[in-house]
Amino acid sequence: ATSFMASMHCRAARLQQLQCHFTWDLKKDVDLKNLSTRLQDHIKLQLGQRGAVARSYSFLAYVRYSFHKEALSLLNQSEETIRERHGDESERRLIVTYGDMAWLKYHLNLLPLQVKYPTGSSASLLPEVYGEQAWTYLKLSKSYYLQAVDSFRKALEIQTDDIEWNAGYAIALFRTEEETEEPPSIKQLHFALELNPDDAVLQSMLAVKLGAYKKYKEAEGLLKKALKTDPDNPHVSRYVGKYFRNHHQLDESIDLLERALKRTTQSSFIHHQLALCYKRKKIAEQSHKYSSVESSSDSCLFRFGDFHYHHKRNEAQAIVHYTKKLKKIAERRLSRNPGDGEALALLGQVARAEGNRKEAAEFYEKALNCDKDNEEYLSALCELRLELQ
Template sequence: MSDLRCRLLQLQSRFTWDLKKDDMDLENLSTRLQAHIDLQLGQQGAVARSYSFLAYVRYLQDQPEEAVSLLNQSEEKTRECFGEESERRLIVTYGDLAWLKYHTGDYQQSQAYCQRVNDILLKYPTDSPEVLHPEVYGEKAWTFLKFSWSYYPKAVDCFRKALELQPDDSEWNAGYAIALYRTEPMFSEAPEESPGTKQLRRALEIKPDDGVLMSLLAMKLGTYNKHQEADNLVERALKIDPDNPHVTRYVGKYLRSQGDYDRSIVLLKKALRRSSQSAFIHHQLALCYIKKKIDEHKKKPFNNQTVKHWRSLCIQHLEEAVRIKASFVLAIADLALMYAEKKDFSRYSVCTHSYTEVLSFFFGTAEK
């Protein structure tokens, strides 16, 4: 038994990457991953990864049998996508299966999956034992990027290592761009474009028809007042991938930042029809309605019923955002302000209490 556990600890697996349950919002993560699977979102192989991610979530939720089933589906999807090139992409999947079989007491199968990993590593050796395969760095990076904002710096580092080995790979370039986008401040006074902006350009050179990358780059360019280029990217993204809720939500966010609230609302509503359990989209819609409310309030005279209408819609979407993602601190803060405006002080009190609890959790996690 101790020999098996020693073998397991040597594996590259979500079970050995120091992923902490307390760092994750498991319910929200589960909802988002299931949506990715249902909508078949992402680049080649992304659905297979979503099955693997969801498997680990199910393990953390004490559902090991479903976790094994999801990993088997991940293996099947990986083979469908990559065919003969799939073996290195299964190193982590087999590592996860080895751990799951160990935790369920099936030590023979656990040994078998350890051996599968070993066979792949012997077949495809790296330059040194300390260097992982780029596919493993990539899998590790996507895991960190998906599971918690607190792991984003680790995702950046892993994507960078994958690119050192495969500098022209479209997947690692896209992932690196997204990771940098999420870790950089949105606004910068520096005259030069940020590393994240430059990496988005690099990723689009390799994969010029990626609507998600276009919409993210548009967001960045808007902060540099490069509005013409940003507008062109937005229109191209909507033309290339009009039904992808990730595209429409980021384009909607861009349009809101440019003051085009009505068009933003139309696009965000469209995205919500395909991704109804997206706290991000509900929050973006609420922010649009806040702007509509403020604009009405500025009128002399303003229509009080119209103000109440926009506030009501805003509260509706903020409540949905918080219901879907209980740790959504920005949405909680915005909702508290709306309750205060409405003079609904009992709900305001509940909201501010939740806000304090979430912040305490985040800072407590950071201190660990």
């Protein structure tokens, strides 16, 4: 028994020296079902750079390692895909996959433990390892994005012009940086596109960034290229849809996102983008509906909101003006008639737009008390109660 325990301790110590998903201290405090779905979509739709599908197989094996047979199959598919795509360069790119295999066999208590490739010291890794680590952080959750930036930088210190690491670094910067006069992501996206001019995802992301800085001509040229190059890629659709939403082309955004949803039905990002489009469309419609029956001073404020919305392209300011005015209109109507269900529902809509779901639910409950058979109020209340659970 002592000999067996010593052997297990020795194996565990050797395993800790490997570079793989099992040793990167990945906290599984994320929605694993959602992560599994995203990785399965990447595999099914063959999304990403040429090494992306192999990485998705390997990462999915780690996420589902308790399903041992499935996980082993996924790792074998990862190895096969890497060998098909990288040929003579495969061994360095198999370091993480082999490390995951060794850990999985340890959990299955399979002997002997065989690690097919040494990983080097933990202080200085090969760029292929830094790159795979960075992509893992990027796919895992928002809390790991800054670690992704750091790992991509380390990979690029060694392989400056690598297409995959430059693309990943651009995406990581896009997701993490604050708005500044010259955001680093714009420069990095341009550089990544110099290395790989036909990457439609990077084209659509750069368009979103350029649009935010009023460089509309270049942005719209990139959108056309992206939609021509890879029109069915849901990642392209989601960023082009975001551009349309940011620039008030809500119908175009909704159409594009709904088509993308047919290819990746469980995408939380696309569902969220669609929800934002519908919410903003409804706010705009309600604003104009009420402005047509209120005073001239109210209409002036609505026109001020329209100015921000259509001309200054400042959607946030426009929504602030619209919601402020809607609230004022609703409160005025309630002062005249405390049982005005439509006004109470309007306050519920404003509270929901501002993120106050509990307050919104309370307003819709009051609205239903005034108009018990109103399906719109009931539907909104049910949605809010689900969100509050």
